Amino acid sequence: MATAESTPAKADLYEKGTVHADDLSSATVKDGVLFDVKDLEVYFPIQQGFFKAMVATEKKFVKAVDRVSFQIMQGEILALVGESGCGKTTTGRTLLRLEDPTGGHILYKGLPVEKFAAKTLRAYRKKAQIIFQDPYNSINPKQTIFDIVAEPLEVNNVCSSEREKEERVIKAINEAGLRPATEYLYRYPHELSGGQRQRVCIAGATVLEPDVIVADEPVASLDVSIRNDILKLMVEEKEKLGVTYIFITHDLSLAWVISDRIAVMYLGRIVEIGETEEVVANPQHPYTKALISVIPVPDPLAKREHVILKGETPNPVDIPSGCRFHPRCPEAIEACKEIDPPDVRITGDHYAACIRIDR
């Protein structure tokens, strides 16, 4: 949410219109900020029938991401948490320009991603990878593990020899914890367990040695033990290889375990962001407070009060007026229906968007 003022150099780039591959290769990280996201909007037009479209007075949109600002620091794990449909996947995909923003900017090392020329985008995609939400549908069941992991190398044409390709594939598979890699190379996905398949996805994402990985619910469908192995692996890759992770999860307790910072999303907006331990110990936004209060913990004696919100998240087509959380907010007052709350700084880089926080 906290965004640094853009430097004149960046402003120039907007003027120039397109960002070329050379700009990308010479770009550097300033003040540790890898991504600077400002007022990002991703609206999807609603498909309407012909007749409806004729009579409709205004075009309707799914406001999947609705003016979101935040930064991603180099080498951190930033968790993006929130309930189903709040816009986590769309935010992650847009960072990699797998979706086009309808408003706002994403600066990667100071360069506007939305202005990347086709060639720049190809170079960028080598640096920024995604692990898709559903591992069962995102890997081809008819390819061997070797072919799956080698594919990004081939698509991007980065290896000068078969030998180099083989070495890089084996290295990535080993690093993803399938050891020895040679034992897995010529197996098919159905010959692996769910956790092993998820490791293959991670190997596929790391084989190009990217700077940043968007991991979209990488452990949602896994048994606890395997889940924890994958979480450990992400922390390891962050620490050893300096990979920056955007860890998308609906499970705040998992975000708490591995992330450096947490961003809580509600209905297309980041409502609170800050250092993980600070946010969990000292949540400020009523939504974050409620979410944290209902996380089950493995201790029957810890009977805490649960703030169970009524109803469900509204449809992102008709976003409530004022504070979008007000219809479900246990702390709402009249003014909440009118005022769209700005970010309030709590301490350091801990921000929350609620008018009832007095600072």
Added chain:
Amino acid sequence: MSAAKAKAIAPAKKPAERIAHKGILEVRGLTTYFKLGVGDVKAVQNVSFDLEPGESLGLAGESGCGKTTAALSILKLLPENGRIVSGDVLFDGRNLAKRTEFGMSKIRWKEISIIFQGAMNALNPVKETGKQIAEPIQLHEGLSEGKAMVRVRELYDLVGISQKRVMDFPHQLSGGMRQRAMIAMALACNPKLVIGDEPTTALDVMVQAQILELIERLRKELDLSFILISHDLSVMAETCDKGVIMYAGEVVESGTTADIFNSATHPYTRQLIKAFPNIHEKREMVSSIRGDPPNLVSPPAGCGFCPRCDEKVARCETEHPEMVEVQAGHFVRCVHAKSQRSDALVRGDEAAPDLKGV
């Protein structure tokens, strides 16, 4: 949640004074196999637990440990290749394991109902949800569709879905509403015992909290007994009076949830608890349990957990541990477990770590 009652969960080999039942459900030595080409899958072995009226019991363990099979065995709804090999399921004094299919049809829905795993996503997409909920009512109470729909409307009220939604198709309802509808269906014929097989697994935390709160309210209002099957230990800790931890088809630990979480004794239970984060404690990496569960076609001779256990001793590999009542009502299946009443722990020749809880 009411404090757990300290009724003993008897081990498999208890004397047979069962007919004078105290509990609403007493499962004794339940053993269920599935026939496969390669041999029998020993999915549930010698499982025992008790449930009293109005109580909630959690059945937890990793994927494939036999939770669903145990539930389906209770209701005798096993697939064709499954069969109860031995054991008793005493429900209100009647032994369901010995009942005929006709006898079971009088029990299902009316006395015991189940919310099947994944059922909320398996509703017929081209039939109105309310009409699907009405089906068991028509079948079991012999009512017309019209009369059954009156009951469905009442049930929608009870589970917190607007009556206006009865004619909605499944895709028009959110996940939370579909799960409420499944709960309504389970309650349709006023059962005494409801089994929920992973009823909140696919749901967001807030919706999960709503559903668990609903189940809790219904349990009190309708004086229901409830078996909650979950792979999520934290959910069991929050909602159940008693717990049963399964591993590779067997019960390895059972007792009150306080026994299980605050005096966990089986090495598996203790490792499993550590695998779940507790945001109210110091932040640390959750631990994983190395290795995989054993093959259930030819399970190991000794303790099933032995290959993965940090506390194993020589005899774990050969001796199949008996269930030991470490405290009244707290049972553990581990060679190290000894009744706490005789203070000296007999531990075999090697030294073993302290097992008095974590």
